[in-house]
């Protein structure tokens with residue numbers, strides 16, 4: 001495996017007048033090829049470039065220096081990295097987000113992903129970013145780079161026939177608003193939500209366009225997008241929903257949820273009460289639902305909620321063990337020593353975590369110091385937010401614990417202070 005025939009270039013997306021410049025246009029074509037999407041028009045590419053400008057994305061392209069003249073122009077490998085924040089419970093931690101990873105089928109398994117990933121992680125570590133994050137197209141790719149799945153998501157359908165109803169009426173009220181209003185309301189509500197929701201990842205600028213219907217799947221505005229907001233008892237907006245009728249061709253009548261953000265459980269229940277009240281529709285499809293079953297617990301008939309898929313969503317990769325462990329809050333005190341393996345080196349070592357009064361202090365110990373746990377950085381990353389129980393990973397043979405006592409202490413110390421959920425797709 002060699003990457004010597006390839007040239008790697010980093011750049012930011014650029015427009016040349018109304019069109020993407022050649023490098024950017026070809027790079028976007030390569031990404032659409034990799035994900036089997038339709039080739040976007042120059043106008044669509046320009047919309048995405050303008051909308052994404054504020055996210056500070058660095059695009060990487062891998063170019064074949066031996067490409068024949070007939071070959072599709074542009075990179076044969078693509079990769080994007082940019083900086084956002086991750087709510088780790090008690091803090092918004094700077095996070096390096098990775099996305100748009102593709103390698104052309106004719107160049108796969110030559111080490112291009114490995115090269116782009118290791119370069120990207122090296123840059124993030126050098127910049128002092130303590131953690132990296134991604135969502136994966138397949139579950140088998142990223143563990144080798146130190147990523148562990150920390151948050152799952154559920155795809156659900158909800159039956160809103162008369163069986164649907166809340167056990168306890170929600171507080172506040174709901175109003176339908178013009179979807180365009182979400183362009184301002186949406187990001188403001190999300191910012192408040194991001195500050196309190198463990199597992200939440202800061203969103204790309206394009207979200208404002210998507211939830212307001214300004215940017216549909218084909219890059220054009222989507223007039224089918226509708227919106228409602230929830231007001232608390234004091235009349236303050238504390239949640240919104242963006243949704244779309246799936247069309248008269250669908251039986252039963254169906255609404256596809258685009259986004260639902262609620263700052264508290266009352267707003268969440270209120271928005272669901274509203275969705276359940278929409279006439280001519282008896283099914284709501286949700287692409288990524290709260291993992292803790294709040295909806296089912298709120299309903300008269302929990303069987304109206306059908307989980308059609310429950311799978312990995314947010315993958316994390318700790319780059320700085322001490323910074324990550326000291327950043328989050330803890331609900332239980334404890335004194336635990338971890339021996340962390342990391343094939344790329346960043347998080348490796350033996351660390352003592354001492355938790356008192358909700359805060360953790362980390363001391364780096366000699367590598368051969370005795371430890372309570374031996375684990376790979378992928379598994380430390382998986383249990384970090386608390387949604388994945390360390391006991392499960394111990395039983396799976398992924399974490400070695402010195403005793404059951406230290407294992408139960410670890411579970412108590414790492415238990416999250418609330419639900420852990422990530423609604424950001426990236």
Ligand SMILES: CC(=O)SCCNC(=O)CCNC(=O)[C@H](O)C(C)(C)COP(=O)(O)OP(=O)(O)OC[C@H]1O[C@@H](n2cnc3c(N)ncnc32)[C@H](O)[C@@H]1OP(=O)(O)O
Pocket residue numbers: 034035098099100101102103104107108109110111112113114115134135136137138140141144
């Ligand atoms: C964050 C995201 O963007 S997720 C989207 C990922 N992209 C896609 O799914 C699009 C379609 N697939 C592709 O474009 C490519 O097949 C990629 C990007 C997944 C892999 O790119 P490649 O250049 O072939 O990977 P590369 O040769 O660097 O392989 C690196 C390692 O990953 C392994 N690997 C690569 N792809 C896969 C896979 N699909 N499943 C399991 N292992 C894989 C390789 O075996 C290799 O293992 P090793 O180094 O431990 O021996």
